[in-house]
Amino acid sequence: LPPKVPGWLPIIGHLHQAVLSRSNLLKFVASLSESCEKLGGVAVFNFGSELYYLITNPQEAIIAGNSCINRHYAYDFCKTWLGHGLATATEETWRHRRKLLNPAFSLPVIHGFLDVFNSQAKKLINELEPHVGKGPFDHSLYMKNNAVETLCVGTFGIKAIEDVNFIKKYTEAVSEMVSILVSKFFKFWLQGNFICKLTGVQDREDSLVETMHNMSDKVIREKKQILKKEALNKTDKSEVATGIEYRPFLDLLLELSANGALTDKQIREELNTIIGTGFETTSSQLMFSLMLLGAHPEVQEKMYQELLTVLGPDRDVERDDLNKLVYTNAVIMETLRVLPTIPCMLRCVDKDVKLTNYTMQAGSYCLIFPMMTNIVSTWSTKTSEFSPERWLNGEFKNNQEFAAFGVGKRGCIGRTYAMIVLKVQLAHFIRRYRVKADMSQLKLNFDFVLKPESGHEIRIERGM
């Protein structure tokens, strides 16, 4: 076995440390990562009788990520909502679905979303206008709502959400569902059916799941009818008639499953998975980028100059601009490096897996977290680590060791979506406003996702 992290006790292993740290999971995971680093990048931890391999070494992380495909049972909490969608599926289902879904997340498809991304980015900055020059404010709710809305439009299509209540109701349901899942995960007494029912949490969860499922089902039904009509009358191309050149995920999934590859229920699972996995990740990452830019005026100025040169003062971002925004890309990569929203991957070890010096035993679990060390150093030194230039001078490369979007075969399918939506949001934001932030006040929270908990307020002033 690799070395144990300090603090092991007979029978309970390190369980006491986990229980004592339950109110501050980030601190706990960070301390595990520090111990693991000191012990050479691979270590073990016991949660009672459960054995966990901890991996911070990037090369070992790739081996583990490629060999351990099944996710930890903690993800089962999400199954009432996401079913056997891509994020929660077990290996066999996952292999089939991932192959089927990959084309829906390809670069040309995401390029088709640019109109949606541009209009959503402009909507966001217009909503923030009342805060100009008015001092610090909490921007998190604006970011979250905008991210869910963008994903809903990209997933269900414009027509489905022309009804403004649809988006509002769905957004609220998603946010509440995420907080219920998080409390179920951390409050062990809510994990038993009896107490969960007694406290009303179960009823609320069931009702939210029913709402979201009914809403998705309705859109799927309506879309199928539209597509049937279009097939009968080939000149009636409703989306094209509105001048919008994009294909929402729903259309793509219906097309990909035309020969019965996915049932309506499975399509619904995937649509909910896209929204569930995409919204907090993109909104938190955007918040982190704005805070880091706000704390580094010289970086913000350099990015602003690039945006002006490539896009001018207010033009939308087009497909050909994306590769020209080199410094903006480096800012996003550096934000992902120092504050990645998903720094840990928790997987099952189903068969013996050979690492360089150790073999992980079947029947155990592994916590893969090579990015955690960056958070720890950014967190303790606050901001001195942030330098987009590293991505331009070759110090860092966007290769398979860079784990912000996961490592191995089961990495993030939404990576291209995330990179492009962040670029478009920042391009509109930084050309309209000068942002200021104080990173020294930032307190981080970590449940399923790393996010700002307090001290994340920003100030915005009229442009440069």
Ligand code: HEM
């Ligand atoms: C900056 C934003 C994002 C970050 C940092 C991020 C990060 C990650 C990471 C690290 C994983 C792997 C988790 C693991 O192996 O346990 C993952 C998986 C996943 N992500 Fe993302 N993600 C982001 C945005 C998105 C978006 C926008 C979508 C959807 C449009 C998305 C959909 C997914 C899905 C479906 C999975 C599961 C993939 C599978 O199991 O095959 N993500 N993400």
